[in-house]
Amino acid sequence: MSHSEIIEKLRTAFGDKLGAWRESNSENAYQRRMGSYLEIAEPSAIRDLAFFLRDEPTLAFDSLLLISSLDNGDGSLSVIYHLESTKHAHQLILKATLPAEVPSVPSVTSIWLHANWQEREAWDMMGIRFEGHPDHRRILLDDDYPGHPLRKDFKEPDFYHGMKVPY
Amino acid sequence: MPEILERHTIMHSPLHASGPIHAPEDVERGRLHTEEMVLNIGPQHPSTHGVLRLEVVLDGEVVVDVIPHLGYLHRCFEKHTEHMTYPQVIPYVDRMDYIAAMSGEHGYVTAVERMMNIEVPEKVEYIRVLFAELQRIASHMIAIGTFGMDSGAFTPFLYCFRDRETILEMFEKTCGARFLYNYMWVGGLSHDLHPEVLPMCREFLKTSRATHKEINDLLTFNHIFRQRTAGIGVLDAEVAVNGGASGPMLRSCGVKWDIRKNDPYSIYDRFDFEVAVGSNTLATLGDAFNRHWVRMQEWEQSLNIIEQILEQYPRDDTTDVQSAIPKRLRPPEGEIYSRTETPRGELGYYIVSKGDVKPWRVKVRSPAFSNLSLLPIISRGYLIADLIVSLGSIDIVLGEVDR
């Protein structure tokens, strides 16, 4: 199914919860396909949207490729869901933009198992909380590491466990 | 085994979520009252393929739960990409998946070329696919060698490393480095193909087919190896797709999903090769043996591709390999998710560019990271020796897992 049909089906089911469809206007055909994304106006609706995307037979997005976290620089953070259906071989990218002071999104681990570690890494690197995640620990850094490194305003600590960090 | 299930349901947080570690819970098993022991297969361990720590909850010898701890090799790749220009990121991409550096470069370079809509000359495409497939064989050789060593056979490791040296020699002649090359640049290559590489490649095809047959007789059809790996660490096809598995781990469950065929990039559509899939006759689908079997088949398919490349390679084509490299590498504003098939699975780059010389954000979909997240699911209820075999069959590279 092409992007427009997918969007149209989603709009009928979720209407105002979805934001605009950002089409990428690059000359490269691949980037038009894999660079355009659907914004989600209401991040709290992600769980029902995810259930619908995975369980609707005509959509059947059974594979979550990746959850990326993005610091937009103007204080807001974004969570990007890269979805794919191995049944119909079509892809979809969803982007939810969150305010910086309460960056939290419902967890989709109970829908795609792959999200478990992806969300833990988004929490670890960018500091986005995922409500309902079964094991909300940091995955790469130690639990006592100060701050979330991939934020644009991150300052690396001078000493950590008694070791000098900067060169 | 409902007992393992409801006490340690997959969703249930592990023994010591983030608070202090309390003693393992006592388990009531009928009249025998046994405790569980928490064992650390820690960062320094011969069979964790690098610095990975597995916290294993054991009941006697049976694994009740596995909690992987990562981050011992987190080298802040994504933070570096924010401070480096696009070409400067390539050496860091090499050091991310250091066993298949060429495939990592190929993925990153394809992504940036798609963003800038660059058409790469014919010759460069052929050289890239040739080196990507040679790198796939070298990576599978390491995977098969160490997997043999994990299940107790030391000789295949030495045979594989001996033959890998010839591949490294070819790479070294062309781009000067044994591995970690910085060879594929955005829009071209750093050096043209060394004249001796094509004859060496033809010679390598013969010796590699002989070694492939030798490893098959020595390892794959060896009864002890079959008993040790068949039916171990079984992964269901639906759980594999839902859990984000890709590459040999996904194909060994019977899902015919290969990015080179399903989402073709570069000139892979000119070669005919089959997608290697696990077989239900040799052993149960999705187990450790099938993952090894898929790698052995992929080794053979890569040899076929290289053979076709040697026939189709434009020998009299003298275009400079650096002709399509843009002078000012500044992709237009926008984002892209581009992916390629590396020996471990689907390596994806999500690149956001704000029209600057440096990328705003590069997020990497690391196949080894996703495949490793399925380790707890495929090792519950098996013996601890089988856990080591399951981990070895996943073929992880910690540089890519921790990025």
Added chain:
Amino acid sequence: MGFLDHLELPVLPSDKTGEGNIIVTSLDTLFDWSRLSSLWQMSFGLACCAIEMMSTSASHYDIMRFGVIPRPSPRQSDVIIISGTVTLKMATRIKMLYEQMADPKYVISMGNCSNCGGPYWEYGYHVLKGVDRVIPVDVYVPGCPPRPEALLEGLMKLQEKIRSQNHDDADDADSQD
């Protein structure tokens, strides 16, 4: 072979007659020779240099010719080759492993990452800029990754250091031919 002629056997030093106790000095030479000829390495790879270390211990370069046998546990190993990037989370474990090694122990820091942080020196917020901030290092092997021959050269340097280690008292200077 260039490497083999470095290895001198412990000939009893004839010029040592009359100086102190012959047996004592020759005992030191005997210990040094036995230690440097069987340096058991703790099989412990961190990152890309570990693959190069594996190539060095595979049949093509074969580090075992010089008596370097990979041992899994620190209790039985004499030398620890830090091959790869030392991250902050790993540094405390390396300190623990180094302390748990049996004396006398030696450290070869292989690769730029463990020498000084390597390519991650500037923005590596989780990378330790050099393993010598945590454990004392005997030999630094430069390179990213260093070639197997460079690692063997580093091993030769360590053997020379062990050979000349115990006689660093003043009168020993003349015997260094």
Added chain:
Amino acid sequence: MLTEFSHVFAFLILAALFVAGGLVTSKFLRPRNPNKFKLASYECGEDTIGGAWVKFNIRYYVVALIFILFDVEILFLFPWAMVFKPMGWFAVAEMFTFIGILVVGYVYVWAKGDLDWARPKPFVARLRDVVDTRSRDLQFTDAERKYSAHTVT
């Protein structure tokens, strides 16, 4: 007068001296500087979690006991093997009845299943054990649940 036994005694003393000598000389010659880390128990570089002194399954203890039992049985065979030739058929019959009784015990233990080791109880997770598939089971027909057209069975 050196009796037969004195040779054995001399052998024992020499063995003890040889072993003690090795240990004592190395005790003097080796460097010795213990510290807190070195004396800590080694577990792959990590500090251990929980003790190892746990109540493990009883079957491992039973197997060890049975091993000791048959080990002692072999012990009795040694002196018998030295003297059964002059003693003639009576000794042979005597020893085989002794072994026969133990074999009966062995067969009993084997049949009871006390000898089999901890069998792995593999647990292959299906999709419904791993994620919430309630709504999916309603909408997908049985044929469609085999989710992908690409699956090769």
